[in-house]
Structure formats: structure tokens, C-alpha cells
Amino acid sequence: MAVETQQGGAVGQSVRKVDGPSLVAGKPLFTLDLDIPGSLVGAILPSPHAHARIVSVDTSAAEQVPGVRAILHHGNVPRVPYTTAGQGWPEPSPYDTVLFDTKVRFVGDRVAAVAAETEDAAAEALARIRVEYELLPPILSPEEALAPGAPIIHDEPDAEGIYDASHNIAAAVDIPIGDAAAALAAAPVTAEATCEIPYSQHATIEPHCVIAYFDDAGRLVVRTSTQVPFHVRRIVARVVGLDPARIRVVKPRIGGGFGSKQEVLLEPVAALLALRTGRPVRMAYTRQEVFVASRTRHPMKVTVRLGATKDGALHALEMDVLSNTGAYGAHALTVLSNVGSKTLPLYNKAPHVHFHGRAVYTNLPVAGAYRGYGATQGYFALEVAMDKLAEKLGLDPVELRRRNYIRVGETSPIFEKIGEGREGTAQIVRSCALEECLRIGAERIGWREKRGQRREEGPWVHGLGMACAMQGSGITGVDMAAATLVMQDDGSFRLLVGATDLGTGSDTILAQIAAQELGVPVDRVLVYSSDTDFTPFDTGAYASSTTYVSGNAVLRAASDVRAQILDVAAAALGERASALELAAGVVRSRKSGKSLTLSEIGHRATYVTDQRQIAATASFACPESPPPFAAFFCEVAVDRETGVVRVERFVVAADCGVAIHPQAAEGQLEGAVLQGIGHALCEEMLFSPRGRCLNAGFFDYKIPSSLDAPAIEAILVPSEEPTGPWGAKSISEVGINGPLPAISNAIYDAVGARMVRAPFTPERVRFALGVIP
Amino acid sequence: MRLTGIRRFHFARDAEEALSLLAAYDGGAALLAGGVDLLRSPRGDIEGVIDITRIGLSYVRESRGGLAIGATTTLTEILASAAAPAYAGGLLASALSQVAAPPLRNMATLGGALVSAHPWADIPTVLVALGAEVRWQGEKVGKAPVEELYGTAFRGLFRRAVALEVVLPPWEGAFAHEKISRTRYDIALLNACCGLGLDGEEIRWARVAVGARPNRGERLPWAEEALIGRKPGGELWNEVQRLVESRVEVGDDRRAGAAWRRRTAGVLVRRALARAAQRGET
């Protein structure tokens, strides 16, 4: 492997996280930990109705509340259609949102905002804003939205990019390859599954928050908990009508993202309140607001039909998707596209494939990007259908996957047909260790010995299930990352990256990638990231992009800097650069044995001879998106009498290429798997018949605690991705795609009930087991 | 964070002072012990708060074979007490360790749980099953079985009275508690607490309570009657399971449906009976 030929020793080692010491010491690193004197508090008035026109807004009583400094609503804010989805340009999500509209489209939609001296004054002012609504019939399911004569949720004339507003269809995709219907009809063996995922929440422990203030030059600084600082800058500038050059966006440490902070929500409101008042403004969602007014996973119903030969070769694959994007179309098209584009290539042998889907509007909270990004929904149906197919074929589910998954050197037409809101990019798979993942995972869980045994322990019956998944590493033709690497006069380095560390450890990993090339320990590379004034561009932390896309940019910058270092050393030593090697902080001549330390080189270039700044800026645009692969195995126990499901063990074996930081990579898998287990067992947002969320908080929306987490065993199975930095691919998302189908399949193995609607609550499982009187 | 609306805070020196402060506020004040319920969703009409954690009501004592537990004793203190583990076949240890996460158990008090009496809570079901009695001080000192109290407008009573002590009677036999929740320290989707006393081959007394139905825990006297005088064992437990399924009053809420609750109530009662019988033997 490439790593072994390098001498830096940084890559592949679980070095101490660069921001770790200050995080464990509880330093004030997060957005709201900064006290800016004179700050106002911003707050938002939510809509109490799921669907209504605003007849009038009367702020006169609210203005009288002592301490109120500004009130925003549709009457005093320019109308600029935009999308809250923080994506690259051209933005693939429809421009169906304005800051404050004359219509509200879900309970929790933004009606007005205030800035006041205290939280109490802000709350008081909100309570005194009088809004007259004309109620409209709400649409609370995708089926209702598509029904003939359904009310039109987006009837505003200035929206752009909606697929079919008059039928409430935000986005639609139809990709036929070959003739799947005919092939299915002719297939010797078929299997079908329809699986449903409800509204669920990222539940980052830090709520969305922002501080907007003015720097000493009068420029607007937006300090925000975001995954996409550069998109925030671009979108805020457009929405509030400010020259982007007057805006600096800073992302400090942030308390989790998982996609929910790939969304530009509070930033333009805080910016506008700051502009109107000339004062710093702090805003934070309450936990309840995070649930209803940030973003959710797209609830979906996905049907998969498989046709295979008798020996288990897939011949036809059909996937039909109905996605609920909620009141606005943030990520509607791209999440929908990914349901197919990140799943169907996994089984690339089928000549006939049909992917068809619609994302429709409803008067419910807005869905958006959530780890897995549609693939999670797709794999639930695909991998349950594969389990059914294996059963029909009398084939071990592992063996069925083996006969069909994509190999190195192979491609899938899907790569080219489905991209992110446009056509994709043809690519071949250059690295894949799924075979090993399957072997190791099966061995570790005891697949041969335990599956199909239905071992009983009182009312508990045990079963085993498995699933496979892949994802991507960045978005081809869209993502671009840049890095600037500077050598200091003491021979240490500064690495400036636009990349956004959400807690994933990307600051550390990027430092490792540079350190490896520079032959220095990681602590010689100081990382500064995610500041639009001081770091080069990066599309942001989403689509599993940072290690691969940003990492490649860093590697390019580092290799440029390395060459400059060798040039300086060559001149100093009077030798050819090609005779020099750089390792352990020393440049040494293979010929003469003479050497110079990096600190001597830094000193020489800065102060002595041929003075110059050793530095480089490099960028990387994502030409292909190498998929990471994973095999998931789990053991569950089902209480036949109550329907309670316990996940006893969960094994995930994943191929992320070379793991730059194995501990961080394992952590990504473990966390993703537990979120997936939450989806499978307990997470679901519930709504009243009028569209109000009934469990908007951790009291009644349960995410797994340490006592609910099974023993999760994350195994990294190495491959080497030739296009990746030091052989690396992504890891952050793929782990969430497996738990839903693996657990569903394990429940089937245990008790013979097919769970196709998440979460698999005691009630649903008990019902599936047989009639309840 | 917003202020809570609380304008004045008092540490009561004793129950009398707490009462006179309560009276002085005329409904505008609340007693504060653990604070979990009071501060989770502060009532807008509360101006004064009277802290009663420093008036000597935090204790667990053995009392005539049973237990007397001060109202402001935290769940953690009960679990850590010398007397609790042995009581009623270890019921308190097993039931309370399933209630809320440790940091909340460090705050939540037995009196608070009794007075809040959330329908989804485990403690009311346990107290009702145990035949617990509560002593309070209002205009005068009062006492009543918790079960009886829950049949009255008890919330009004505790706006004008200080819960002093919960008395758990002695039981010769054992209890067991069963609970189903979405995550381990979640509120109950359904719970059951059952106790049995054996006299040789015969059940001498039985207590059966089911809670979070979604209504608050209540005893099922007909299930108890069906047990008394009978021979303990799997057959009887199955019979009672079927009886509970056919007669228990259950309903729907957003957390679970009536059909599942009906079926599962029978299962939980059967399991609790079996475990109580097992504990009673050892």
C-alpha cells in the first residue's frame, strides 16, 4: 500500500484529535459560547396552522414591549425566492421559499421574527404580534397531495424550479434502462418489498444557532453552527441583499450536523435583524423548534421489485419512490435521486433497471439532507427485497449478494444516468472490499451457526439478519474543495481549509494527510478551517465528501509545498532536488548524506537567501465519487408476547479504502449504526390531525441511550482507492444504510414477520406476529 | 435561557412555614422539592417558589415492618438506603432503578412523583399496588391511602398541603414490577406491579396494579380475587393473564394503542406474578 512507502507515519494512525484537548476541557468553542456585548436576542413567531394565508400582521402591540428593537414580517422584508438547502451552484432545489411569506405551509413555518434586549422581551413581543389567518385545507400525506383536486401548496407565482406545482410535485425522476417491466414479467423468480420510513430527526445535541455581528470594519460576521459556511455566505448575501464581500461566515466547533446543518435557516434572519438594528443578534432554536422548524429525513415509501434467474443472478430491478418533502422542497430532487443512485449500482449486473420517483409537498415539516440522503430509505426496501429473494431462491442471503454486487473494474449505467439534480458521471469502481466485509462480518456474528436457529430464551426468540450498502465520496461535477498550506519560519505549517469539521474529525484527518506528505508529526500542522474570510473555498461537509474531496486538495497543496521545500533545500545543499528526501522533519541527501531540518529551511526561506513564502493553494474538483462499501450483520431477540425487539449485537464491516484515522472511522460507523438502530426501533415524529407535531422533544421522541445501544462492532476492511488521498474513501454515511433492513431481516429470521414500516415498535411487531384481539 | 417567571424563592424552615407561605401567595406559589416537574414546564402563574428540601423530610426508615420514606427523599437516596433493598422482595430496588436516568433520580423525589402522579409513570402504579399511605400537613395533619387519594381531586389538596411522608406497609411476600418502554429510561408504554403472599400451597393475598393504560396505575381487584385462595403456578398465572386481557380498561394514546395494551397488560401481569412468586420463595 502507498502508506507503507511513506515515512511520515501520520496516515493510518489514530492520532489525538487536533481539537480534542480543548473539547474535553470544555473550552468556549461553540457558536453561542462567545459573548458579544450588547447582543440582542432574536426569536421567531411560528405558524400555528398547517396551511393558511396571512391576511394581516399587526405588530403595533409588540412594538410597545420594552426592549423590542426590530420586527420582521412579510410586510417589511423584500421577497426573494430562494432555497434553504445549502448546495453547490446551480442549486438543484426549487426556489420555493421566501424569508417571510404571505402564506404558511406547516405548523412551525416562519411568520415573523423579533430582536429584543432579552429573551423574555422577545417572547413577550412574539406573543403580542397579531396575525389574521385565512385557513386553507391542510395536506398531511403524499397520497392526499397527489389526489385530484388537492389544494395547491405552492401557488405563488414567483417560485422557480418546482417540477409540477399544480399537482404538488416538487421533483420527479424517471430513469428507464432496458425494459424492467417485461424482464420482471419474464423472470423465473421475483421478489417485491414496499418499505416505509416516517418523519425522523437528526437530533444533533446542539440546537441550530447563530450570532450575527459587525466587525471593526463594519462588515457582517455570521458565526454559525453550519456544515456549509460558503453556501451560507452566498445565500445570505442574496436573500438579505448584501454584497457577499461584506459578509464573513465563521463556523466554530459545532455540536453535530448529520445533514440538518446543511441548511440555511437562522442565518438570514439573524443577519437581517442585525442589519436593521445595527446590533449583534443571537438566535438559537429551542429543542422543540429544532424538531419542527429545522429539517427531517424525507419520509418515504419505496417499492422494490427484483427479477432473477434461478441461480440468483439479478436480471431486473425496479424501484418506485414516493417521497414526502414537506412544505418546502429542500433537497427534494437530490435526495430522491440518491434513493436510486446510491443503491442500484450495488447490484450492477441487472440489464433492466427502472428507477422512478416523485417528491411531493405536504403541509408538514420540511425534510432535508440527513446522513444517508435517500440511500437509507432505498436500502431498507432493496435489502428486504433481497432477503425475500434469497428465501425464494433457497439461497443464503450472503451468497445472493455475492453473486450480484459490483466488482472492481465494473460500472453501472446508473452512475451516468442519475446525478445530483442532473445527469451523473460515468465511473468504474476502482476499489471494493465487499467480499472481505461479507466474510468477516458473517464470521464475526456467527452467521452459519446461528441463522435460522430461532434460539429461544423464555419469550425471546433470536434471529440474524444482514444487509449490504454503499454510498459515494462527494458529488461528481459539483463538489470542489481548496486548501492553502503555509510553511512558517520555524518549519511548522499552517493548513487553511474551507472544509467543515462537524465533529467528524476532519480537521485532524486533513492535518494527517498533509503531515504524511510533509514527513512531519501531525502536531506540526496547525489547522484553521471554515472561515470565509481566511480559508479557501469548500463546498462543505456533506455527501461524504471531506476526506476524499478536501483531502485530495490538501494532498495536492502538501505535495506542492513539499516540492518547494526540496527546492530550497537543494539550493542550500547544492544538490539536485531529486536526490533529496524529506522525512521526520529533516531533508536529507541520499547522495551526500547532508541534511537540513525543516526549521532551518523555513528560516532560510523566510530570512536568509532567495527569500519567499513557502506556500501553496490547491483545489480538487470531484471527477468521480468512489463508493465505500459495507456489510451489516445483526442478532436480534424478539419478545413474541409483547413485540419488543432487542438488538443484541451489531457487526458492521466497512471498506472506506485506507482509513486515515481508524479510530475516527470506527466512530463514524458506530454512530451511524446507532442512528440507524434508532430509526429501526423507536424514532418517529407523530402529528395531530391538524399537522402539529406531537412529540417535538426528547421526552417523547426517543433516541437511543447507552443502555439501548447494543454491542456495536465496527470493523474496517482496508482497500486502496487509487484516486483517494493516501487511498482513502468516505465513511460518514454508509453506516446508516444497513440497520433498518438488517434488523427487519433479523426479525424475520427470528419470528417470521416482515417488518416493512419503521420504526418496529412493540405494537407493530406484535401485530405483525398475529391477530391481537 | 429564559427566566422561569419565578419572582421569589424561599427556603422553608419547616412544614408550617411552607404552609403559611403557600397561603400568603394564595395560589401563586408552588412547593419545590426535586424540581423536575415544576421546572420542566414552569407554570406561568407561579410567582413564588418554596423549597422544602431542607425541612428534614429526606429519610428512609423502617417502620413497623414496612418503610416510612420522607417526601423529599430522592429516588437515588431510596435506592442507596439500607432498608429499601429488603422491602417487598426487593421491589423498590428493581422498580426505581428503571425510573428515569441516574441524574434525574438524583433530583426527583418520591413525594414529587406521588403528587405529580403522571399517568405514564411507574411510581404511582407501584405505590397503589403496595397500598402505600401518604401523610401530609395542611390545615391539619392528614393521611390517606394513595389509591384512595388518586380517586379524589388530590392535586388541589397538594396546592394547600405539604406531603410529609409515604408509608409503605409491611408485606409478607414479594412484589415484582414489569414495564415496557421505547428506550430503557423512557416513560412506560405500559407497566404492572403485582404482589403475592403464600400460605403453604395457597395464595393468601394478592395485589395487581396496571398503569400507563394510558391512565394512571390502578388495582384490578377482580384479578386479585381470582388469585386469592388458589394454588400458585403457571396455570393460574395464565388464567389471570386471560382474565386481565378480557377485563382491563385500556385506551389509545400516541405512544401505543388499546389492542396492544390489552394483550400486553395480561402478559405483564402474568410475568410480574410469576416473578413475585419466585421472589417470595427465596
Next chain:
Amino acid sequence: MKLSFELNGIEHYLDVEPGEPLLSLLRRLGMKSVKEGCGTGDCGACTVLLDGRAVRSCLMVAPQVQGKRVMTLDGLGTVNDPHPLQEAFLECGAVQCGFCTPGMILVAYELLTRTSDPTPDDVRNAIAGNLCRCTGYVKIVDAVLRAAEWKREGRWR
């Protein structure tokens, strides 16, 4: 009203609004390690130790700590001189975003002040009131067990 209490070993005498949440007071006093994740006591990000016991500072008002000892993560160790428990979190990779970390370390600290030999289940139980959405808890449990090991080896101060 007047309030006196001990915060991370230092006596404080100050004036507070009786209805101010303890969480808000502590942050106002510069203890930014105390985080607000939910405001309803469900997530544990605001955990502090009150006379050595983990409590939710969002479910307390400031006057409740009158005469008591409050410890926040700020009182445990520093960036340059971390407590072994903080070291263990670093070494085991128990920190991802770090937002739950202060509360998590404090509940672990409470556990390890009472026992030096916890089982993995003891650890899972002790931290179960503190939600983490990043890690799956695997490495957090590892870290607490490692810190316990260090404590048994006499490496705690």
C-alpha cells in the same frame, strides 16, 4: 436575591434573579462548558455535579444551590493539564462533536468517585441519561473503563 455557593472550589457571593435557571447563571459566570441541548432535562448536556451528584442545571433555579458545592467540567482539568478522565476520552476517541462531552465526563466522574472498578454495564447505566448522537457510545464506555483502570493504578490525582 443573595446567593452564596461554591463553584469549582471558589466561593461565590452574588445577586441573582430567583427565577434564573442554574444553567443560565453558570454560563453567565463563564462556565461555557455547561451546554443547553434541550432545556427539559432530557439530554444531559447541562449536567453539573451538585455536592458530588450529577444533576440537570436546566431543571434547577439558581437559589437551589445556596450553600452547596457546584462543579462543572471547568473545575476538572485544563487544556494543558487535563484530568486522567479527560485524557481517557481523548485517547479512546470518545469525543466527536464534543457537545455532550462535558456532561458525559461529569456523570462518568461521579461514577468513578464512587467506584474504581465499574463493569461496562455500570458505565452504560451511569451515562444513560446523557444523550450522544455522534458516537454510538462505544468509545465513551471504553474511555470511562480506561479511566477506571488508571484510577486503580493510582494515576488519578
